Amino acid sequence: MDTKNKGFNTKLIHSGDYEDCFGSVVTPIYQTSTFKFKDAGHGGDCFSGKSDDYIYTRMGNPTINSLECKIADLENGYRGIAFSSGMAAVSTVYMAVLSQGAHVLSTDAVYGPSRAVLERDFSRFGVEYSFVDTSKIELVEKAIKPNTKLIYLETPTNPTIMLTDIRKIADIAKKYGILVCVDNTFSTPYLQKPLDLGADIVLHSITKFINGHADIVGGVVVAKDKDVYDNLRKTMTFMGGNMDPHQAYMVNRGVKTLSLRMERSGKSAQKIAEYLEKHPKVEWVRYPGLKSHPHYELAKKQMTGFGSMISFELKGGFKAGEILMNNVKVAALAVSLGGVESLIQHPASMTHAGVSKEARNNAGISDGLVRYAVGIEDVEDLIDDMENALRKI
Numbered sequence: 076m077d078t079k080n081k082g083f084n085t086k087l088i089h090s091g092d093y094e095d096c097f098g099s100v101v102t103p104i105y106q107t108s109t110f111k112f113k114d115a116g117h118g119g120d121c122f123s124g125k126s127d128d129y130i131y132t133r134m135g136n137p138t139i140n141s142l143e144c145k146i147a148d149l150e151n152g153y154r155g156i157a158f159s160s161g162m163a164a165v166s167t168v169y170m171a172v173l174s175q176g177a178h179v180l181s182t183d184a185v186y187g188p189s190r191a192v193l194e195r196d197f198s199r200f201g202v203e204y205s206f207v208d209t210s211k212i213e214l215v216e217k218a219i220k221p222n223t224k225l226i227y228l229e230t231p232t233n234p235t236i237m238l239t240d241i242r243k244i245a246d247i248a249k250k251y252g253i254l255v256c257v258d259n260t261f262s263t264p265y266l267q268k269p270l271d272l273g274a275d276i277v278l279h280s281i282t283k284f285i286n287g288h289a290d291i292v293g294g295v296v297v298a299k300d301k302d303v304y305d306n307l308r309k310t311m312t313f314m315g316g317n318m319d320p321h322q323a324y325m326v327n328r329g330v331k332t333l334s335l336r337m338e339r340s341g342k343s344a345q346k347i348a349e350y351l352e353k354h355p356k357v358e359w360v361r362y363p364g365l366k367s368h369p370h371y372e373l374a375k376k377q378m379t380g381f382g383s384m385i386s387f388e389l390k391g392g393f394k395a396g397e398i399l400m401n402n403v404k405v406a407a408l409a410v411s412l413g414g415v416e417s418l419i420q421h422p423a424s425m426t427h428a429g430v431s432k433e434a435r436n437n438a439g440i441s442d443g444l445v446r447y448a449v450g451i452e453d454v455e456d457l458i459d460d461m462e463n464a465l466r467k468i
């Protein structure tokens with residue numbers, strides 16, 4: 076089906092559909108490593124680019140391509156590239172765009188490994204980096220250097236839930252000829268379309284909302300222009316972070332309910348955030364859909380909804396966090412987000428237990444901070460669950 080002028084939900088279901096000779100409604104799993112050429116000339120045409128028929132699964136595969144086309148369509152981009160993980164997507168963008176002596180300017184509260192791979196690995200090849208609070212435009216312009224080649228944004232951030240104005244940053248980047256990449260994992264194209272706001276590249280950990288069922292790890296990158304895409308595709312092919320056809324099949328299946336899941340979890344998150352904000356045992360709540368959020372106006376302008384990630388601070392600090400974790404029953408204690416199940420996390424006692432209190436505080440992770448990824452269970456059950464656990468503190 077030609078989905079060019081169709082709505083978001085029709086694209087979600089039909090973009091990238093693969094028509095096979097049996098009329099299969101669902102894109103099948105092409106579990107093959109390689110593809111037969113019809114003859115020597117055909118092989119030559121495939122390698123010289125005269126034909127875009129499939130050659131070898133690391134380079135391209137119908138099941139994977141179906142997913143890549145769908146996500147590219149949803150993000151209003153040129154084309155997409157699927158990866159074995161979100162971090163393979165992030166690293167491939169860095170590898171494709173940065174060279175020795177290049178500088179990358181990144182959101183300070185960026186996903187931990189997206190920062191760590193620069194500090195630990197790319198630094199060894201002479202890549203420079205600065206981490207700034209990109210929610211403050213004036214800090215971004217000040218941090219640009221003559222060798223800045225990439226501005227890497229994450230909005231909203233985790234677990235601080237701060238927003239960056241993508242359009243304003245993209246306008247500045249254009250003046251200096253710098254590429255802008257946005258990690259859109261938390262919002263998905265259902266809520267935010269960075270390429271429409273001026274970004275050049277958008278990427279996702281597919282593991283989260285896009286797949287939505289907490290059963291695979293994957294990533295995807297979409298470029299706005301052909302040149303940027305071609306470069307990224309070559310780097311992916313050589314670095315080898317490709318997705319597997321079976322993974323792609325799972326995501327093709329999971330993504331179809333993206334709108335329904337985002338709508339339900341977003342509505343529940345709004346209710347839970349409002350409930351928590353009134354709760355006497357809660358110090359503060361960070362959720363872009365609350366008027367108290369410092370970027371509430373930007374969220375309304377830049378996003379079409381507020382998502383399902385909530386951060387809040389418990390009055391009782393570390394101990395209160397532990398008690399809450401040990402008493403929730405519907406929400407599961409786990410990292411990750413974006414699945415149908417609600418997940419809850421207390422960084423101070425769990426993910427950041429090995430980090431010093433000082434370093435935690437510098438990263439905005441206070442002792443009573445809780446991160447809640449709202450799923451699609453009945454919101455009444457989620458609130459009851461929270462109420463019962465909060466009562467134990």
Ligand SMILES: *Cc1c(COP(=O)(O)O)cnc(C)c1O
Nearest residue numbers: 160161162186260280282292293
């Ligand atoms: C999880 C995550 C990643 C990394 O993705 P993986 O699929 O775990 O490799 C990158 N960015 C954000 C915002 C994430 O939440």
